[in-house]
Amino acid sequence: MALLLRAAFLLLHLCLLQRNAWARVELTVSPSVEVFLGDAATIQCQHTFKDISQEPRLVITQMFVEAVGGSKRKRVYYGDNALTMVDNGTDFTDRMDAVSDHHSTQLLIRDVRLSDNVVFVCQVNGLAAGNAESKTRLRVFAPPQAPVIEGVPSAISATTEVPSKVASCEVSNGFPKPNITWYRNREPLTSTPGYVNVLTLVMRESSGLYSVQSTLEYRVTKEDKDARFSCEVSFFVPAAIRTVESSAVNVSVHYPSTMVELWKESPQGLVKEGDAVELRCQGDGNPPPPFIFTKEQDPSVNLPNNGDLLVLSSVTRRDSGIYQCRPLEADSLPDVKGEMQLTVHYLDPAVVVPKDSEFMLRGEDLTATCNALSSLKTSTVWYKDDQQVGEGNTLLLRDATYETSGEYICEVYVPSLPSLHTRGTVHIIVQGGPEIVGEEQEVQLEEAEGRLVNLSCEASGHPLPSITWSVTGSQSWQEVASKASDHVIHSVVSVKVTSDISAQCNASNVMGTEVKVFSIRAIPRLPSVDPFSPVEGSGMIIVAIILGLLLLGILGGVLYFLRKKGMIGCGRSGKQEITKEKTTKDDIVVEMKSDVKSEEAVHLKAVNGDKPQ
Known part of the structure; x- marks a missing residue:
């Protein structure tokens, strides 16, 4: 029955086509639909009828x-006014x-596969x-993974004349096939x-995705030692082309040295004898080659x-010269070398004239010189007793005195290389007769009798003088101190003044004698009270005053009592006598009071901290 109906339908369809051949259908479809793998795709077809008065x-x-090549088709959908069916x-x-x-059909395809690329x-x-009919191409895209680049692990020689493998790049699981640049x-x-x-090697995976491997062969040169190589993958996506670049790799390039440099690495600055010197050589080859060192001489x-x-180690002036280094490479050029001039500076020991010790007479002049042979400009300084006394190679000593004697040190140094220095010494000895310190040849003194006086005498000279004393006017004297240095002697005598004294200091050596006289005039000494404490003396005086006043009071009372009793006559002569005695006693009393007051005033002032007048 179904077959009969389908045959009737087709017969009717043919009849209608013959009657209305002038009619046509217009379709609106997209030439292509592009989606990512796994997404959903929509295929749409719209139709309109033209040149008819009404819709069929x-x-x-x-x-x-449509199969590949378009030779075979397979229906996947059917629909009419009453039926919609997916085959x-x-x-x-x-x-x-x-x-x-009525006017369109839309197919929604879920979970698009690579096989849907039809x-x-x-x-x-x-x-x-x-x-009518029209076609739509469904395009499926799968972005590949990021490219992976790998440089060759071994070094590449720049002397190789053919391209060498530099790096490989791989990109996986893309669709359509990705490209590598x-x-x-x-x-x-x-x-x-x-x-x-x-x-380039292209592989189709079992999943239908593409993996691409690319190998770069490149003829490297010395300039490629710092070059960075990378690969870039380009692939299609819906409505666009995308690119992803890999990381960059550097390859190790071996090449011979074409330039060599030699320099002094240590010490910094100028080189002096005794230094340890390091010379370093470096070329522009890779890898850095070993070197051979020679001396041009x-x-x-x-x-x-x-x-x-x-x-x-510990260079000397003989190590000065031109040093060279060359790379120890089989293919190195013979004229590729580095060289430098090494100068070892020196300073010979100082030579002082006069040498060692020099004798000169007091008042003479002396010229001393100090020189040291050096490879650099030098400066010279003279010292005596750690004090600078001159500059330059020559030291002039004028009008020598005993203070001129001593050790003179000349220090020679190199200003541009301070660590290079030397020194020499000369000992100057000034000879002459004794010279007593002090301008006065005779010293006048006054001292109280009984006092001990210290007399000091100092003399200089070379040879070292000796000091002797001669004292007249006193039998009691002795030398209490004596000391001597290189050219100075000092003596002290203690003399007891018993009368006028004359003391002579005699300084002498083989070259002469000098005398200094001390004249001492003795001054008689006033009687002196026993020393006492101001506080104790004041108390004793006060007690004496009180006792004196009591005695005077008692004496006055007795005299008055005797007078009243008539036991003492009142005649003129008697009166005068008593008056004289009284006057005498009063005078004594007054004198005592005066003395007491004076002494009391003195001692009170002393007690209060004032100096007695």
């Missing part, structure tokens, strides 16, 4: 999937939904109103025979060294 009663819409037994059956109305054909049949310092590299080769002798370092 029956419109049949079918969707087909069974296709790859889309379980993942596709259909929505249709052509969909939309076919609309309006029977007598006409029919190589860069050197961010500049693209293109295949160039003899210089750049790019080898003897090029056939290789100096012992440690790689690129030459150590000269």
Whole structure:
């Protein structure tokens, strides 16, 4: 029955086509639909009928999937006015939904797969109103993983004349097939025979995704020692092309040295005898080669060294000269070398004239010189007793005195190299007769009798003089101190003054004698009271005054009592006598009072801290 109905339908369809061949259908579809793998895709087909007065009663819409090459189709959808159906037994059956109305049909495909990258054909049949079909390409995209670059671990020789493998780059799981481009310092590299080769391997994974491996072969030069190589992957995405760049790698390039430099690494500054000197050699080759060191004066002798370092221990002036270093490379050029001039500075011991010790007479002049042979300009300073006494190579001593005697040190140093210095000494000895300190040849003194007087005498000279004393006028004297230095002697005598004294200090040596006289005039000594304490003396005086007053009071009372009793006559002579006695006593009393007051005043002042007058 179904077959009969389908045959009748087709017969009717043919009849209508013959009657209305002038009618046509216009379809509106997108040429392509682009989606990411796993997303949902929408295939839409819209239709309109032209040149008819009314819509056909029956419109049949079918969707087909066209096989590769377009030779075979498979329907995946059918729909008409009464029926909408997704065909069974296709790859889309379980993942596709259909929505249709009078003018459009829309297919929604869930979880798009790589196998969905096919052509969909939309076919609309309006029977007598006409029919038409149009195609939509479903494009599926899968972005690949980030590119992974790996440089070769071994070094590449710049002397190789053919390209060498530099790095490899791999990108995985992309769709469609991604492309790889190589860069050197961010500049693209293109295949160039003899210089750049790019080898590409494309693999289709079981998942249907593509993985691409690319190998860069490159002819390196010395200039590539710092070059950075990278790869970039480009791939399609819906409505665009994206790129992802890898990290950059550097390759180790081996190349011979074309330039060598030699320099003094230590010590800093000028070199002096005794220094340890380090000379370092460096070339521009990679890897840094070992070097051989020679001296231009003897090029056939290789100096012992440690790689690129030459150590000269405790150098002398004989080590001065031109030093050279050359790389020890099989392919190094013979004229590739480094060289430098090494100058070892020196300062010979100072030579002083006069040498060691020099004798001179007091009042004479002397010229001393100090010189030291040096490779640099020197300066000279003279010292005596740690005090600077001159500058320059010559020291002039005028009108020598005994103070001129002593050790003179000349210090020679190099201003531009202070650690280079030397010194010499000369001992100056000034000879002459004794010279007593002090301008006065005779000293006048006055001292109280009984006093002890210390007399001091100091004399200088060379040879060291001796001092003797002669004292007249006193038998009691002795030398209490005596000391001597290199050219000075000092003596002290203690003399007891018993009368006028004359003391002579005699300083003498083999070159002469000098005398100094001390004249002492003795002064008689006044009687003196026993020393007492001011406080105790004042108390005794006060007691004496009180006792005197009591005695006077008692005596006055007795005299008055005797007079009243008539026991003492009142005649003139008697009166005068008594008066004289009284006067005498009064005078004594007055004198005592006066003395008492004076002494009391003195002692009271002393007690109060004032100095007695």
